[in-house]
Amino acid sequence: MDERGSTGFIAIHNVSKVFATADDGGLKAIDDVRLSIAEGEFVCLLGPSGCGKSTLLNLVAGFEEPTTGTLSCAGRPVVAPGPDRGVVFQEHTLFEWMTVRDNVIFGLTCNGPMRSRFPDAGQRAQACIDLVGLRGFENTYPNFLSGGMKQRAAIARSLAPDPAILLMDEPFGALDAQTRYIMQNELLKIWQATRKTILFVTHSIEEAVFLADRIVVMTRRPARIKEIVKLTTPRPRDINDAACSAIKSRLYASMASESVMS
Amino acid sequence: MSAAGSTLGRATTRVIHEWWLLCAMLLVWIIASALNAVPNSVFPDVQTLARSAAGLVEGKVGVLGKLGDHLWISAARFGAGYALAAGIGIAIGLAMAASRVVAALTLPIIRILYPIPGLAWTPLVIMWCGIGENAVIVLIFVSAVWPIIYGAFDGFRNIPRPYFLVCRQFGATWGVRVRRVLVPAALPMILSGLRLGHGMGWRAIVGAEMIAAVTGLGYMLNMGGELRRPEVVVVGMIVIAVVNALLDRVVFGSLERRFIARWKR
Numbered sequence: 001m002d003e004r005g006s007t008g009f010i011a012i013h014n015v016s017k018v019f020a021t022a023d024d025g026g027l028k029a030i031d032d033v034r035l036s037i038a039e040g041e042f043v044c045l046l047g048p049s050g051c052g053k054s055t056l057l058n059l060v061a062g063f064e065e066p067t068t069g070t071l072s073c074a075g076r077p078v079v080a081p082g083p084d085r086g087v088v089f090q091e092h093t094l095f096e097w098m099t100v101r102d103n104v105i106f107g108l109t110c111n112g113p114m115r116s117r118f119p120d121a122g123q124r125a126q127a128c129i130d131l132v133g134l135r136g137f138e139n140t141y142p143n144f145l146s147g148g149m150k151q152r153a154a155i156a157r158s159l160a161p162d163p164a165i166l167l168m169d170e171p172f173g174a175l176d177a178q179t180r181y182i183m184q185n186e187l188l189k190i191w192q193a194t195r196k197t198i199l200f201v202t203h204s205i206e207e208a209v210f211l212a213d214r215i216v217v218m219t220r221r222p223a224r225i226k227e228i229v230k231l232t233t234p235r236p237r238d239i240n241d242a243a244c245s246a247i248k249s250r251l252y253a254s255m256a257s258e259s260v261m262s
Numbered sequence: 263m264s265a266a267g268s269t270l271g272r273a274t275t276r277v278i279h280e281w282w283l284l285c286a287m288l289l290v291w292i293i294a295s296a297l298n299a300v301p302n303s304v305f306p307d308v309q310t311l312a313r314s315a316a317g318l319v320e321g322k323v324g325v326l327g328k329l330g331d332h333l334w335i336s337a338a339r340f341g342a343g344y345a346l347a348a349g350i351g352i353a354i355g356l357a358m359a360a361s362r363v364v365a366a367l368t369l370p371i372i373r374i375l376y377p378i379p380g381l382a383w384t385p386l387v388i389m390w391c392g393i394g395e396n397a398v399i400v401l402i403f404v405s406a407v408w409p410i411i412y413g414a415f416d417g418f419r420n421i422p423r424p425y426f427l428v429c430r431q432f433g434a435t436w437g438v439r440v441r442r443v444l445v446p447a448a449l450p451m452i453l454s455g456l457r458l459g460h461g462m463g464w465r466a467i468v469g470a471e472m473i474a475a476v477t478g479l480g481y482m483l484n485m486g487g488e489l490r491r492p493e494v495v496v497v498g499m500i501v502i503a504v505v506n507a508l509l510d511r512v513v514f515g516s517l518e519r520r521f522i523a524r525w526k527r
Contacts, residue, residue: 063427081431093424097446097525106442110434143527161432
């Protein structure tokens with residue numbers, strides 16, 4: 001496979017992103033990133049806070065346009081957000097006036113094409129709710145769910161339209177350590193059950209080592225790819241075993257040199 | 263069974279806590295009435311008030327007309343002025359939330375006008391509209407509109423940005439965005455603005471009708487004073503309080519229960 005080429009399921013080809021600033025120098029968030037992700041692969045973007053890894057995710061999602069370079073997903077150029085790419089955000093973005101079921105149904109009923117693709121939205125939503133382990137909480141409002149359950153509901157919502165790609169922006173960043181561990185296991189189960197391609201942003205080395213097929217280490221702003229670490233340890237992983245520890249040490253060293261200035 | 267019993271017990275305790283002083287005052291009033299302790303020209307006794315209320319309902323108190331007619335006229339004026347305030351207020355609030363330019367231009371004006379009591383406009387409004395229907399409606403409008411503007415502005419402005427990303431991600435149509443996201447997200451603040459505006463508008467109607475009209479509850483109240491009939495004034499005050507409480511508790515209370523209470527924590 002062409003690791004840094006432009007032929008993958010998700011292909012990021014020489015992408016740079018400069019945000020306009022008041023002093024019109026511009027803020028360069030991403031600098032010449034090339035990355036190719038295979039179908040069904042679980043890739044973590046790892047980098048210091050504020051380095052631009054979320055910006056890269058937003059480019060793949062289609063929320064932002066690259067300043068230079070091109071992106072494509074499943075061979076189609078990314079020009080706008082689309083139902084082929086589900087997004088799970090860091091803070092909970094469930095509609096608080098809707099029950100879990102109505103939140104999950106939202107994506108299936110919010111436009112004509114979706115409604116005809118999923119004529120039985122209720123059944124599809126139930127399947128997703130079951131998948132994330134929220135059966136019994138269909139009629140609960142988000143404010144009455146724990147943090148972990150909110151993120152389960154958010155994952156169910158993004159899975160509902162059956163996207164090929166799941167883009168996750170530090171989805172477990174706000175959870176306590178134990179819930180976070182449970183959710184990481186849960187996510188791996190969902191991934192193995194659905195074979196989605198997952199691009200997962202995190203600043204936690206442990207999280208990346210626990211989850212990923214490949215870890216893409218980003219430099220601090222402007223974000224470039226510093227190195228790509230491939231993990232072959234079978235799951236479920238013990239992140240403290242010899243192989244994982246060696247990778248963690250390497251990643252700590254790599255990250256440390258990126259955060260000297262911060 | 264025991265849980266229901268204790269809930270009922272707590273509710274009873276709460277009602278007693280909140281209402282005992284009012285009940286005691288009513289009792290004092292009833293006893294004072296029985297003893298003829300207070301002259302009717304200062305504060306009406308129970309019998310006079312009851313007779314006056316019955317008389318007003320039947321339209322038999324001098325030239326004052328029927329209570330029901332006054333109430334109906336006041337309610338219709340209030341409805342017109344309040345509907346205007348709600349429609350225009352929410353539209354302005356939405357425009358301010360949607361556009362920084364609109365917000366920057368209108369906020370200073372609104373900040374200056376909001377603290378001016380609606381009734382301070384009365385002389386101007388009478389000069390513009392004359393005495394009668396339109397003046398009262400305009401006065402209700404200027405009393406009620408400010409909190410409604412603020413409520414809608416805050417409601418729409420504070421919609422979390424990620425909600426818009428979620429809508430974009432799923433490709434929600436504009437109709438869906440407005441109906442299922444924007445309005446429900448802003449609704450708690452809109453409703454509290456409407457509720458505040460309702461209270462202010464209802465307060466204004468009596469004052470407005472005292473000066474700028476020859477019908478309505480405010481007029482009846484004012485005439486009661488001029489005719490030295492305190493019992494008429496008190497009957498009017500009671501009607502105003504009860505109608506306001508009904509509208510506030512029943513209408514806004516049930517709207518909030520229906521649309522907000524079940525999901526807000």
